[in-house]
Every structure is written in C-alpha cells, then in structure tokens.
Amino acid sequence: xxxxxxxxxxxxxxxxxxxxxxxxxxxxxxxxxxxxxxxxxxxxxxxxxxxxxxxxxxxxxxxxxxxxxxxxxxxxxxxxxxxxxxxxxxxxxxxxxxxxxxxxxxxxxxxxxxxxxxxxxxxxxxxxxxxxxxx
Numbered sequence: 001x002x003x004x005x006x007x008x009x010x011x012x013x014x015x016x017x018x019x020x021x022x023x024x025x026x027x028x029x030x031x032x033x034x035x036x037x038x039x040x041x042x043x044x045x046x047x048x049x050x051x052x053x054x055x056x057x058x059x060x061x062x063x064x065x066x067x068x069x070x071x072x073x074x075x076x077x078x079x080x081x082x083x084x085x086x087x088x089x090x091x092x093x094x095x096x097x098x099x100x101x102x103x104x105x106x107x108x109x110x111x112x113x114x115x116x117x118x119x120x121x122x123x124x125x126x127x128x129x130x131x132x133x134x135x
Contacts, residue, residue, distance in 0.1 A: 029067035030117050036064030037109045044106075061105035068109075068116035069096065 040060045043052040052060070075089040084090075092115050099108035 027120060029071075030113060030120065033064050033068045033109060033113045033116070036060065037106060037113065040064060040109075041106055058105065061100070061109055064109045065096070065100070065105075065112060069093070069112045072112065072115070 040052075040057070043049045043060070044057065072089050072092050076087070076093045079085075079087045079089055092112060096108040096112045099105075099111065
C-alpha cells in the first residue's frame, strides 16, 4: 500500500525532498512565539509602556517571529535553490516579511505562527493516520 497516495495530495513528511515537519513536531517554538507576541501586544496596546517603541518594539517582534519563521525561511531558500519559486514556504516568507517591512509586526508574527501551528496539527494528523493504517 502506497502511503503517499493514501494521504491527500502529498505526504507531509517527505514531499519533494523537504520536510514539512517544522521543528520535528516540537511545539516549543510556537509557544515561544505566541508568548512573545501576546506580551508584545500587551506592552504595545494595553500597558502602552513608554520604552516599548522603536528598536525595542522591532527587536521584540523579530524575536517572536524567528522561532517559527526560521524553518520556513530555510525551506524557502532550499526550494529557491532547486528553482521552485512559488512554494507555500516562499509565499509565507514574502507575506510575513512584507508585513514586517510595512510596520505590521504583530500581523507578520501572527501569520507565520498560525502557519507553523497549522503545520504541526497537519503533521500530527498524518502521523495518526499512518499509525492507523499500519495497525
């Protein structure tokens, strides 16, 4: 039985030579990003802390972005090196870097965070399906 054909349109563990399993199923980068994002929103919009401006604000949101973005950016670079331009990784990278470039830092972090969490859930579902197939 071919698992790849059994699973939707593609196998998320080995599709096209890349590994969709962002951070090996590790939820910690997503938890870090979510925590930093939520604290940043509290500092910026609720507490309106005077120091949370300029480079502090940018650095904070970049720190929130990187744990979930680095694996996607890595996949983007690998796909581009293979000549694959319009991949989901490339589009997510461009969209979130674009949001950051226009000063929409929380939105850039949130979009990448939602993508990473979605990948984790999708990977968990694929693993469960494979486990059920091989029972």
